[in-house]
Amino acid sequence: MIAQEEQLNASLSLIEPLIRAFDQEVNLAPSRFSALIRAHAIASQISFVTLQRMVLRYYYFGRTRLALQPLTPGVKAGQPAYDAPVVGLDQSLPKRRGRQSILTEELGRNDFIVTSDDIADMVAALEACLRKGPTFKTTAHEEYLSRQFQRRHPKIYAEYLAGKRVEPVTLKQYRYYTELHARLSEKLAQNLRTRASNPGYLGSVRAAGPGEIYEIDSTGGRLHLVSSGDPPVLVGKPTIYLIIDRWSRFVVSAYLSLKSPSYEEVRYTLLIAFTSRETRFQALGVDISDKRWPIGRVPAVLCPDRGADFMSESMEQSVVQDLRIDLTPLPPLCPDGKAIVERLIRELKRRMASSGMKGVYADRPLDPISKRVARKSEAAAVHSLAEAYRFLIEIIDDHNHRPHTALRRRRILTQAGVQPVPKEAYLWGLEHISGLRSPPLTDADYQRLLLSVDTANIGKGVVRYKSRAYLPINEVAFDIAARSTARAKQISIRVDKTDPVEVFVPCSGREWAIFRATPGSAQELAGLTLDEEEAFRTETARIWARADHASRVHRVAAKSGKKSPPTKRSALAAKVSKQEQLDIRTQESNDLKRALSGRPQRPLAEPVAMSTEGGEDWAALEEAERIRNLEIIRRQRRKR
Structure with missing residues (x-):
């Protein structure tokens, strides 16, 4: 206790000249404050940091001498921590240091x-x-x-x-x-x-509530798709389309395509956003439900960049004039205008690269190392868009249910007790935040307008599209089928290429006719999109030609290896009675069954020695042989 008292007095006397100097307010200026401490540290031959901390502790704890008491040293860097209790301080079990969780x-x-x-x-x-x-x-x-x-x-x-x-x-x-x-x-x-530092929170990415402003963008997926043939054929890298709600960070839609970017692909991205997840993704074998990934609400504003697929006339005609959604393209040189979807794309590529999934490469192939990694990834294990979709939906589902820092700052969610995850914030905001800009049409109208336009043939009451048969299922469709002729006629249809089980025939002034694929056609379409079918069309033709070629080569080789047996004049078949013919047929069938079952064939009777001595007529010998054979057959029939 005496030693501790002396240590406190020595510490106080060390900083006492500084305390007297800081009683003058002019010495509290930043430049004077540090300069005085540094000068006193040099004169006392003490570390500047140690002296500065002693002064700050003295003032922080109310100018009390006890603040200068030395602190207990912790575990040094590189040494194992908390393996045993510290002797002399606490004989109980070791305790965990650091701040405890809020949970x-x-x-x-x-x-x-x-x-x-x-x-x-x-x-x-x-x-x-x-x-x-x-x-x-x-x-x-x-x-x-x-x-x-x-x-x-x-x-x-x-x-x-x-x-x-x-x-x-x-x-x-x-x-x-x-x-x-x-x-x-x-x-x-x-x-x-490592993560890049956040440059700040700008007003350009603000929205009043969920469903008001959606950000949309597309990116080339760093994922190679190959066919499952032998040898595998490189199909290409898909394009990933994403739509995210600006207010809640909820991912509304995700779409994969092997086609070049165009409005047709944007159309499917919008269609996926506003239709049932269960009916759309279960056909592809993706395990997702409308409860786990809720259907999105049609936005009032859509914010794209100035890409060719988003600035086309079709995009303006369909989105602005038909769907009546405000389109607000970003001005040039404005990368932070849709920073939320850009951040999602970066996170998506990071998750794909860290998943260990074959066929994925992390960095853009610019240097020799990244180019070599990209070439190796071409031997991908993913063989179809459905498999890539399953992996993409897993990442989207995890994003929608993971806490987000931006939502943590929304005090309105904290007051309502809503978890700061995109899905919960999106659903709560749609129900409780009013006064948002809303679209003028209903969701059903948007779903119809977003279907793709194509042509099909109808004849004898059956619609044929992509070589598959579709039958009518509603009254309007039955009416059209009844008026169809035997000769096929071309008609205009609307179809959802991601789920082409049904096709629609627009009818002015009444509901649309609906034709559904037959069970056989629906089974062919299971787990397949029309885009994927079109992408694999060349590979399908190649596999067919390869099989046909191998089959024909086998047949030709079999024919060329055969030699025609020498022709031998066959003896005329003798005619017998009906009963004798039936007996012989029965015996032949039994012999065949015995041979097929692996049992040796037993002779019917002892072989008859034929005399060849001169004087006997060959015709008489043949007649005698025939009579003996018939007699043997009769005896065996009587035994049965």
Whole structure:
């Protein structure tokens, strides 16, 4: 106690000249304040930082001498932390340092203590992810929890998944320990990605509520699609279209296409946004529901960039005049005008690159290394748009249910107790925020206007489109089918190419005629879009030609290898009675069954020795042989 008192007096006497100097207000100026402390530190041969901290603590705690008491030193960098209790201070179990989670009241305190083995696991998880390709530490943290942490602490991991405890190792902890202990090679360090700093929050990306302003954009997906033939044929890279609500960050639509960017592809992006997810994606084998991904509301304003597919006359005619949606293209050199959808595209490419999915490459192929990675990814494992769609929808679903920083700042959501996730904010805002600009037409009208225009043939009451048969299902369709002739006639139809099970025939002044695909045609369309079918048309023709060629080669080879047997004059068949003919037929059938079952064929009787001595007539011998054979057949029939 005496030693502590002397230490406090010595500390106070050390900073006492500075305290007297700072009693004069002119010395509190920033330039004078630091200069006086630095001069006194040089004269006293003490560190400037130590002296500055002592002065600040003295004033912060109300000019009390106890503020100068030295603090207990913590664990040094590079040493294992909390493996054993500190002797002399507390003999209880070691406690976890740091701030507790805000969910402590609900899930309990986080009592997990990081050891040296855990730090080694964190570094190993980061290096394993970096060896696979470009990686963010957020992805490596999730990989560590799901693999290394699960193996080392299975009980704690099970409680964490069951929602009985908070996250044992936070992302902040993971970043701290990996930055401190990870010694990455130059090759691995090149794959470590960091987030760019946020330049600020601009008024150009503001909206009054959900469903008012949607941002739309397209990007080339860094994903190669190949066919499943032998050898596989490179189909190309798809174009990804995205629509996101500016206010809630809710992704309203996502569409993949193998065609060049055009308004036709934009049309399908809008169609997917405002129609049922279940009927549209279940046909592609994508497990999503309208409850998990709600149907979007038609916006009042659509904000695209100045791409050719968004600035076409068809886009203006259909969106502005037909759909009556305000189109507000961005002015030139305005990259932050739709920063929300641009950020979504960056996040989408990052998630695809870190997923380990074959056929995906992370960086734009500019240098030799990135070009080599892009060439290797051409041997992709994804064989169809449906498989790529399933992966895309998983990312979109995760985005719509993940907390967003921008929504955390919306106090209106906090007051209402709404979780700061895009889906919840979007649905709550549509129901509770009024006074928003709304579109003039109904959702059903928009769905009809967004269908693609095409031609089909109708004859004998059946519509044929893309070589598939469609039958009428409503009264208007039955009327059109009844008036059709035997000779096929071309008609104009509306069709949804992502789900072409039904085609519509527009009729002026009444409801549209609906024709539905036959069960056989619907089975052919299962899990296939018309765009994908058209993209694979060349490959389908190639596979057909290859099979036809191989079959014909086999037939020709079989014919050329055969030699015609020498012609031998066959003896005239003898005629017998009906009963004898029936007996012989029965015997022949039994012999064939015995041979097919693998049993040896038994002779009917002992072979008859034929005499060849002179004087006997051959005709008489043949007649005697025939009579003996018939007698044997009669005896066997009597035995049965």
